[in-house]
Amino acid sequence: MTAEILLAIMVALVLLNFMLDSMLDYLNDRSARFSKEPRIAEFYDQNEYQKSTSYSHEKYRFGVIDSTLSVIITVAALTLGWFAFLDDLIRDYLANELFISLGFIAILSLISSIVNLPFGLYFTFKIEAKYGFNKTTLRTFMTDRVKGAVLSLAIGGPLLAAIIFVYQQFPDWFWLIGWALVSAFSLLSFMFGTKLFLPLFNKLQPVPDGELRDEIERYCKSQGYAMSKLYVMDGSRRSTKANAFFSGMGRTKTIVLFDTLIEKLTTPQITAVLAHEIGHYKRKHTLTMFLLSNLQTFALFALLGWLLGNPILSEALGASVSSFHIGILAFFLLFSPISLILGLIDNALSRRNEFEADKFALDTYPNSSEHLRDALKKISTDSLANLTPHPWYVKVHYTHPPILQRLAKLS
Numbered sequence: 396m397t398a399e400i401l402l403a404i405m406v407a408l409v410l411l412n413f414m415l416d417s418m419l420d421y422l423n424d425r426s427a428r429f430s431k432e433p434r435i436a437e438f439y440d441q442n443e444y445q446k447s448t449s450y451s452h453e454k455y456r457f458g459v460i461d462s463t464l465s466v467i468i469t470v471a472a473l474t475l476g477w478f479a480f481l482d483d484l485i486r487d488y489l490a491n492e493l494f495i496s497l498g499f500i501a502i503l504s505l506i507s508s509i510v511n512l513p514f515g516l517y518f519t520f521k522i523e524a525k526y527g528f529n530k531t532t533l534r535t536f537m538t539d540r541v542k543g544a545v546l547s548l549a550i551g552g553p554l555l556a557a558i559i560f561v562y563q564q565f566p567d568w569f570w571l572i573g574w575a576l577v578s579a580f581s582l583l584s585f586m587f588g589t590k591l592f593l594p595l596f597n598k599l600q601p602v603p604d605g606e607l608r609d610e611i612e613r614y615c616k617s618q619g620y621a622m623s624k625l626y627v628m629d630g631s632r633r634s635t636k637a638n639a640f641f642s643g644m645g646r647t648k649t650i651v652l653f654d655t656l657i658e659k660l661t662t663p664q665i666t667a668v669l670a671h672e673i674g675h676y677k678r679k680h681t682l683t684m685f686l687l688s689n690l691q692t693f694a695l696f697a698l699l700g701w702l703l704g705n706p707i708l709s710e711a712l713g714a715s716v717s718s719f720h721i722g723i724l725a726f727f728l729l730f731s732p733i734s735l736i737l738g739l740i741d742n743a744l745s746r747r748n749e750f751e752a753d754k755f756a757l758d759t760y761p762n763s764s765e766h767l768r769d770a771l772k773k774i775s776t777d778s779l780a781n782l783t784p785h786p787w788y789v790k791v792h793y794t795h796p797p798i799l800q801r802l803a804k805l806s
């Protein structure tokens with residue numbers, strides 16, 4: 396195969412991906428706006444329903460502009476040789492191959508955050524604000540981004556440097572050592588991520604004393620779950636949307652309830668949501684998802700080890716020197732069909748886990764069929780959720796089952 400054909404394949408994949416995504420977005424938008432689903436009336440009055448469809452539609456139009464711009468930039472960069480240009484530019488200033496790769500990836504990430512910034516601002520301060528969801532100040536928004544950038548530089552930087560170092564020094568073992576490095580890193584962040592990083596962005600506090608704490612304590616005791624692994628987080632600093640999640644494992648397990656959830660729901664409803672989260676822990680969902688993603692990383696590195704050294708990858712993007720950073724960029728462009736399939740598998744498993752966690756709540760907390768149903772209903776109507784997403788869109792993008800499916804299984 397020649398470099399030209401490979402480049403043509405990359406461009407075709409980018410365009411195909413874009414068309415597929417656009418089609419799904421379009422179908423989903425229509426599905427939200429023109430549904431004949433009778434159960435909608437159980438959720439929204441006419442006025443609220445209007446509001447929810449116009450919220451969905453606004454997010455859809457925003458997404459079209461965002462993804463169109465990004466596909467134009469990507470295709471331009473590929474066909475006009477912008478990646479090779481940046482590579483050459485960095486080579487004028489740096490000689491060390493490791494620093495060239497790090498510099499290239501850093502500059503590309505910086506450019507992408509700058510391009511994305513106006514979209515993030517518009518989404519948060521125009522769309523989310525218009526529907527009354529946004530609580531973030533410009534100051535918090537910007538500090539979040541700066542903290543995120545510093546964190547990825549401080550943690551992702553050394554990891555990336557280690558991977559590139561191994562690639563350059565031990566090319567034959569790169570795939571295995573690289574996988575081991577990424578595994579070790581993701582194990583650490585899986586175990587300690589929430590504990591270490593979440594407090595940098597949010598305040599976490601124990602559940603306040605009172606009726607709610609008594610009820611939660613009673614339930615946790617019945618399940619052997621320690622109250623010290625349960626926090627209330629100030630989600631209201633950023634959004635009115637309610638949420639809860641489970642993370643970590645063993646001694647590092649953590650359940651986080653948003654303060655917005657506590658504000659909106661009754662004590663038995665909150666406890667039913669908590670029971671669902673404990674279900675994720677008891678059924679070892681985070682652990683199995685972690686192992687699955689580790690297996691996928693293994694396959695990814697095996698492929699990388701096989702392909703990354705091939706100079707045709709760099710050649711296809713017009714680079715004069717074969718390098719880690721250009722090779723990996725080309726690789727991920729070619730990898731997109733596989734990552735679509737892996738995403739379908741991950742999402743299907745994740746949706747199945749949600750049903751299982753709901754079932755756990757039903758089995759362990761009295762009357763949770765009613766309480767969990769009311770809780771989910773309240774959470775989705777308050778966030779103007781799309782009640783009738785398109786089934787294909789669900790397969791590709793949903794980590795949680797559509798609300799109507801979930802409620803059907805709860806009754």
Ligand SMILES: [Zn+2]
Pocket residue numbers: 671672675749752
């Ligand atoms: Zn869940």
